[in-house]
Amino acid sequence: MVTRWRAWYLPIAVVMAVADVALIVLGTRTVFSNLLVWVPAVLGVAMAVANFAAAARGTTGQLRTFWRRLTVAMAFVLVAALSQTVDVMTVRSAGMPPIGSRTLLLYVAGTVLAISAMLRLPGGGRSWRQLTTAVLDVTVVAVTAGIAASEYVGWFMDRFGVSTSAWWLNIAMMAIAVAGVVVVVKIMAARQSPVPRAALWWLAPIGLAGPISTVLMTLLNSWPHLNGSAAVLPFVGLFGTLAAFAQQRPGGHAAPTLHPSFYRRSTAVPLVATGLASVLVATVYLRTGHLSTVQVGGTTLLLLLVVARQAMALSENSTLLDTVAHYAMHDELTGLYSRRYFTAAVAEASGPHTVMLVDLKDFRSINDSLGPAAGDALLIAFAARLSGLVGADAVVARLGGDEFGLLLPGTTAVTIGDEPLHADGHEVIVDLSIGVAEGDDDLFRRAEIALREATVNPGQAVVRYDASLERRLNQRATIAADLRRALSAGEFHLLYQPVVELPGGRMVGVESLIRWRRPDGATVSPADFIPVAEDTGLIVELGAWIIDTVCAQAAAWRHRHGPGALQSVAVNVSARQLLDPSLPDVVATALARHGVPASQLTVEITETAVFGGGRALNTVTALSSLGVSIALDDFGTGHSSLGLLRTCPVDAIKVDKSFVDGLNGTPQQEAIAIALTGIAETMGLRTVAEGVETPEQAQRLFELGYRHAQGFHFARPLPPEEIDALLDRAHRLAA
CATH class of the missing domain: 1.20.1070 (Rhopdopsin 7-helix transmembrane proteins)
Structure with missing residues (x-):
């Protein structure tokens, strides 16, 4: 009132x-x-x-x-x-x-x-x-x-x-x-x-x-x-x-x-x-x-x-203009020079210099999981570390987001370690991608090319510019231009590598692998076009096609050979796909369209893709809720593997080939393979050993408790009709 x-x-x-x-x-x-x-x-x-x-x-x-x-x-x-x-x-x-x-x-x-x-x-x-x-x-x-x-x-x-x-x-x-x-x-x-x-x-x-x-x-x-x-x-x-x-x-x-x-x-x-x-x-x-x-x-x-x-x-007003000029040339958060100042300094530098461009890997995931305050504190701490590594004659800048730049006199780059950074009460270790260019001409562009190479190749943390990078860059540009056309023209196809049961070698599942054959018969390696598809975002559309094709093929095998012919059909899902909130709907729609039970589909993800939690982990949880099996691929080579087994809804782990290669060697070489099977058994997880190439490796894996494996020793990736032939042969043998 x-x-x-x-x-x-x-x-x-x-x-x-x-x-x-x-x-x-x-x-x-x-x-x-x-x-x-x-x-x-x-x-x-x-x-x-x-x-x-x-x-x-x-x-x-x-x-x-x-x-x-x-x-x-x-x-x-x-x-x-x-x-x-x-x-x-x-x-x-x-x-x-x-x-x-x-x-x-x-x-x-x-x-x-x-x-x-x-x-x-x-x-x-x-x-x-x-x-x-x-x-x-x-x-x-x-x-x-x-x-x-x-x-x-x-x-x-x-x-x-x-x-x-x-x-x-x-x-x-x-x-x-x-x-x-x-x-x-x-x-x-x-x-x-x-x-x-x-x-x-x-x-x-x-x-x-x-x-x-x-x-x-x-x-x-x-x-x-x-x-x-x-x-x-x-x-x-x-x-x-x-x-x-x-x-x-x-x-x-x-x-x-x-x-x-x-x-x-x-x-x-x-x-x-x-x-x-x-x-x-x-x-x-x-x-x-x-x-x-x-x-x-x-x-x-x-x-x-x-x-x-x-x-x-x-x-x-004069003081105000000085302040405006300062902020125009400095980053407000870290106090380092801005991108504008850095590019001008590189352009005006005379004589031999070194430009280093540094990118913090997975910063977005860290920011999502720990919060924006911790993300800002991490950037400030890293800026302070860079400033402490160089002398007074160097220029250190924040170029935007999680990218930093260093302009150093001479042609000697500094070494940036991976010691923990203190960020808002957290100790964080970040992986870096670093591009380096040395000389006296076009350094910033060349360093960007080197950084690009370091970013798309996770195995190369530091990349120095050379002429071959330009050729690879042009090649990636050509691939990017052809990707969408190739998808529309039906130039992609899938192969399937069997997953077998030890010790007998009976095929119990398959892993789908994408291949690209151009109209002229030339093939493009997945190592070349998958990173480009990730960068351009086309991996989302390409991934949806793969999921639908795999489900259609699984339905065909169920119809021809019976529901129990294959226990699992696996599809790889990239980090970029896991950031797409519509992925669970894409999977559910494909399963329903082709009448495939969710339990027959296995989604393989990498540890790095879900390390930071956030949207990626939410997507994996939603997929698991559908009844789809979740497998950690290349297990043991990424971030915080054991911690992920507690936080991520995992059903299986695929032990990386690098650990299988050490079998039949010294006890130290076999230690991780032995430990992993013990952990998996305790947590009720399936294990699949990847990259098995010899009968001795297969035998040793069985002795250590492994019951599933895949690799060239059993079969290379095969077209669907050859998988049909293997299923027919298995059916005749069983009869």
Whole structure:
């Protein structure tokens, strides 16, 4: 109910202001009770008091204190308006409108309390230049007000004489005017304020109420039933209500930081003040033919203040330009040089130099798993490490994201170790891709080519530029251009490598492997086109085709050879595919379209793809929820393998060929293969040994507890029809 009533505060305040204007216009044409104009005056101010109190209740801390103080100040104005209403009904005066000392005292008290509330409002820190400029602005406004006041006082004395009441009225009007100046200056000088700037601007016109009411006293003197104070008080209430509404609207509980651009706009205030003073002085001189000492001295002082103000502004602008130039050439987060500065420095370097471009691998995954704060801290820590590795003659820059650049004199690169980095309470080890170019020509582009090679070839952490990289780059560009055409033209096909059961070698599953044959019969190695497909994003579309083709082939084998002919058909899924949230839907749709049970499909992923968690791990979890088997491929060669067995929904591990090659050697060479089968058995996981090439390896794997294997010893990757033949042979043998 209270909230609903508050919604009427602003409309009532608007109605009171409109009614006041209507009554003033009507009062110049007809006579009515002099009490009538005080109804909107009192109600308008009452709306401001109610709104200030509501603003205080809806805020906390400094804001609540500020609005409570303004509520008390406006309450004094409300009581003063009621007191003046009584004066109008009881006091008789000639020349000056009826106003008693009690009323004047209440107006002055309310004004002083409002000034106190504004002065006690924190304004935020500023530089000494900004503080000096603010002081000069205040002084300019004060001198302008003084010049205007000298003319105002003379006019006031001529109009109302020098009676005690006139003096008190003059003091009250001047105090109210000072309140308006204080509000404007406070808005100008504040760098930050807990009060919304819109609210402060709505409060500013209230300070003009006193002088305007005095002018209206003269203009309305011919109509005794009208009153200058009653004419302005509804607008005091309206502007106060608008200020409170600016505080209470959504987003109004905190004022934004005042940026330098805004402060430059605030220079209009002293310029306007100076312009008004000039107009006033010119008008007085043209009317009277002379100026008072105060007006001449004030105008001279005003000109000196404006010169000083502009000199300070130029100095501040110079500092601002220096700051802007600094940030244009430096990275805000790390403090290193920016990409713009770095490229310019490389271009201007004379003589032999070395450019190193460094990229943090899997930074996105780390950022997703540990959070943006840790990601920023990691970048800052790495920037500090790079700076500590090079001398004063080197240029270290952050080129963007997780990429850094070093420009070193001479042709010797620095070694960047992989010690842990401290990032927001975490110790993180990051792998790096580094491209190096040495010499004196086109170093940045050559280093970018080398970095590109290091990025697409995980086995090469550091790549130095040579001419062969250009040829490979051109080759990748050609492949990228042909990939989509090849997919549309049906140039890709799948081979299937059997997974067999030890020791007998019975085929129990297959792993699908993609191949590309051009129309001219030439083949493109997966090692060449898969990284390009990853880079271009076409791997998502290509991967969807592979999944659908594998499911279609699995359905065909089930139809020809029975549901139990193959336990598993495996498909490899890349890191880029795991970042695609639609992958589980792609798999589910393919399984449903071809009628293949989810348990027959195995999705093979690498440890690196899910190391950082985040979206990739969420996708794997969603795939597992479908009933699809998850296998970790090349197990033991990636990140934190044992930890992944706890966090990732794994059903099988495929032991990398590098561990199989060490079988039948020393106990040390066999140690990992032995340990892995023990871990898998304890955790209830299947194990598949990859890259088995000899009967001795197969026998030793069986002795160590392995029951599934694949490799050239059993079969090379085969087309679907040859898998059909193997299944037929197995069926005949079983029969």
